[in-house]
Amino acid sequence: CSPQFMTVVSTKKYNIARGLPIVHHQGYICEIPADHRFPMSKFTKVLDCLLKDQVITEKQVFTPEAASKDLVCCVHTEEYVNKFFSGKTTTEEQRRTGFQWSEGIVSRCRLETGGTVLATQIALERGLACSTAGGTHHAFPNYGSGFCLLNDLAVAAKLCMDSSVPKKKILIVDLDVHQGDGTAFIFGNEPNVFTFSVHCGKNFPFRKQQSDLDVSISEGVEDGEYMDIVQTYISWLLDSFRPDVVLYDAGVDPHKEDELGKLKLTDDGLFQRDHYVIDTVVSKGIPIATVIGGGYTRDIDKLASRHTIVHRAAAKVWQRRSL
Numbered sequence: 177c178s179p180q181f182m183t184v185v186s187t188k189k190y191n192i193a194r195g196l197p198i199v200h201h202q203g204y205i206c207e208i209p210a211d212h213r214f215p216m217s218k219f220t221k222v223l224d225c226l227l228k229d230q231v232i233t234e235k236q237v238f239t240p241e242a243a244s245k246d247l248v249c250c251v252h253t254e255e256y257v258n259k260f261f262s263g264k265t266t267t268e269e270q271r272r273t274g275f276q277w278s279e280g281i282v283s284r285c286r287l288e289t290g291g292t293v294l295a296t297q298i299a300l301e302r303g304l305a306c307s308t309a310g311g312t313h314h315a316f317p318n319y320g321s322g323f324c325l326l327n328d329l330a331v332a333a334k335l336c337m338d339s340s341v342p343k344k345k346i347l348i349v350d351l352d353v354h355q356g357d358g359t360a361f362i363f364g365n366e367p368n369v370f371t372f373s374v375h376c377g378k379n380f381p382f383r384k385q386q387s388d389l390d391v392s393i394s395e396g397v398e399d400g401e402y403m404d405i406v407q408t409y410i411s412w413l414l415d416s417f418r419p420d421v422v423l424y425d426a427g428v429d430p431h432k433e434d435e436l437g438k439l440k441l442t443d444d445g446l447f448q449r450d451h452y453v454i455d456t457v458v459s460k461g462i463p464i465a466t467v468i469g470g471g472y473t474r475d476i477d478k479l480a481s482r483h484t485i486v487h488r489a490a491a492k493v494w495q496r497r498s499l
């Protein structure tokens with residue numbers, strides 16, 4: 177994969193001082209059946225919530241481009257990408273992803289991947305940037321799984337890694353409650369990408385892959401114990417692996433009200449977690465891009481608000497450190 181496939185970013189464009197950069201596209205959502213378990217409408221509600229609560233203004237919002245076929249083929253096989261883009265995946269392959277194929281699904285996945293790529297590029301220039309989607313960590317090179325069709329984190333990491341000589345080192349911090357199995361598999365033999373996953377062991381995916389560091393935790397863990405684990409590893413990883421950039425999957429599915437999570441974190445626990453991760457990385461002068469990850473609650477407004485915790489934590493870090 178070559179840097180020529182990077183979305184063209186003007187260096188000056190993102191240097192305008194206007195607060196924490198947020199990456200969002202209205203096309204992060206698409207039509208799915210009304211009774212579908214996936215909370216599709218949350219992505220636009222996340223932005224609405226941030227604007228309504230004046231965490232950000234519209235001037236802080238950047239619009240990504242759809243990831244091209246060449247770009248996603250950095251990580252995915254050409255055969256899979258051709259099948260997925262053209263609607264030729266089998267019924268069984270679609271069943272595994274949780275979505276029936278549609279042009280809308282392709283478009284939204286390409287934009288979501290483009291969003292994580294753009295957030296990473298802006299983070300490299302400004303120190304910190306957040307998407308309002310992303311974290312599709314169950315997608316493998318040749319198939320999608322668990323609501324994940326294209327692995328946005330892996331595409332952003334691969335592109336970033338290959339965009340300089342010597343290669344950049346990327347740390348992927350995956351605190352979604354489910355293991356980042358696709359990402360772990362993709363970078364299994366890649367020394368420049370370190371995959372760190374903290375997840376509930378007794379949860380999907382039941383066949384785990386091997387991350388560079390997996391912390392499998394028990395069902396029912398609460399805020400204090402969870403934070404101890406995060407604090408134990410983050411500083412140590414930053415000092416020992418010394419990444420050039422961090423990609424952070426801030427899934428809210430460890431929340432006690434999450435339908436798929438099995439852990440017992442509170443909103444405050446999630447805020448403390450996100451603030452700790454972002455502040456610690458930024459304090460060491462390392463750029464960090466965040467994605468929202470998983471979150472499954474029928475009350476979409478509540479869920480969308482919960483997903484803004486990472487943006488609120490990032491805004492606080494941004495303000496205090498005057499980035």
Ligand SMILES: [Zn+2]
Nearest residue numbers: 352354429470
């Ligand atoms: Zn998850």
